[in-house]
Amino acid sequence: MGEDIRKITLIGGTTKSGDKETIERLEIHKGDIITLVGPTGSGKSELLSDIEQLARGDTPSNRAVILNDGELNRWGRQMVAQLSQAMNFVLDMPVEDFLELHASSRGTSNNPVIEEVMGLTNSLSGEPIDARDNITSLSGGQSRALMIADIAVISDAPVVLIDEIENAGINRLMALEILSAKGKIVIVASHDPLIILMAQKRIVMHNGGMFKVLERNKQEEEILKKLIVMDNELSALRDTLRMGDFARGGGTLLMNKSGSVEEKKEESSNLEII
């Protein structure tokens, strides 16, 4: 896999108005999951792009990105894997042939790797994929699940940059866990509260600049637990409706009139899938 990436250091540059970025220096370490938050146009994608290009004060943000202690001045081969909503599969071939092609292009031995990717894909995707399915015929959720499993197992890049994982029938929580499990650095731009709170640290972007860094607090950890329950419930409800059944029960979480979240005592969801 070439050299190890122990840390990425971001050296602040300028905002869109040319002022100095509030965050002057930020270190991201191996195993960290960092989310980037901020409205559209606040600079999330540009920050990802700076990292991808290893900016050296030569991009519009004037930021610098340093790998480890500066001994690497270019990303080595396949050190960075990327995932965004705009990405699709374009090769027309069965999933297993595709995975084999990818594995052999990386000099990896085939069968166990392909089985591992298929297993992960099917645990991420609501609808299972058959290894003989054509990759171009997969649904959005299935494609995304396959891309994530493939990045985790075959690409195995030490740094993963994600521009939003949409909620298209995939288990986002598990996706991030799979990606970060092997000590990768995972940086995710997102508008999704579940994803944002999954990371211990988040960079708040404003006007093109890194505005502040927030660490997840105790209260947010509680909220995250509730969000996970809500998310599971929503998935179950989605499945129920898609299978042609009536939605039943109120779920374990109900919004009361004042808008706060009230938790019922029951552990399991009231929604049943037939």
Add this chain to the structure above:
Amino acid sequence: MKFVTVAGPPSSGKTAVLIHTIRHLLEDGTKVVVGKIDCLGTNDGEKYQKLGIPVIVGLSGDICPDHFYVPNLEVIFNWAKEKSAHIAILETAGLCHRCAPAIKGCLAISVVDNLSNIDVPQKIGPMLSTADIVVITKGDIVSQAEREVYRRKMELINPGAEILEVNGLTGKGSLLLKTSIMQAADVDTITGRELRSSMPACVCSYCTGEKRIGKSFQLGYIKKIEATETKGGGG
């Protein structure tokens, strides 16, 4: 002066990649001129003019653009020298992609995109195998796995090339291309230099405007396929 050739299949993003790259060059105060060789028509000249740089456009018309390109190399080179350019970039739109415009001693760039068929690298052989830099575009819309597979294909065809991924829409990656262009050697003259790959014979009656079909209208260098079915393989 650095003399840089840029080739690639239609719509692979040659012009888009170059425009971003030239912007970076101009920001550094480098004087850039562009030549564009095309077959029938092109708006690319105007796109380059918008950068405020001298542009020369050559349309090959009835002639194969690659065969048109070679006899015009001196014309373009001398024009670029007259403009006292630091860098002359020559973008060519090859017709059948059998030929490669790369010149010994001059930086040769090929641009291909991730959307093209996985076998394209084989189909446009010399254009890729003779390049110093292979730029791969449209990586933002395909999967990481496909980007890696595609890149690997390029490495197998041209092991010595520098492979860069550039996004023609946002310009991401074009800074690295600029840096590589700046490292190219300067050349004093183009006269006497050699192409890296030969251009095939292409001299028949159809090259010169013949339209009628039939043996009696076919003059010059004519090659016929044997009418036997291909068994397996194919290509």
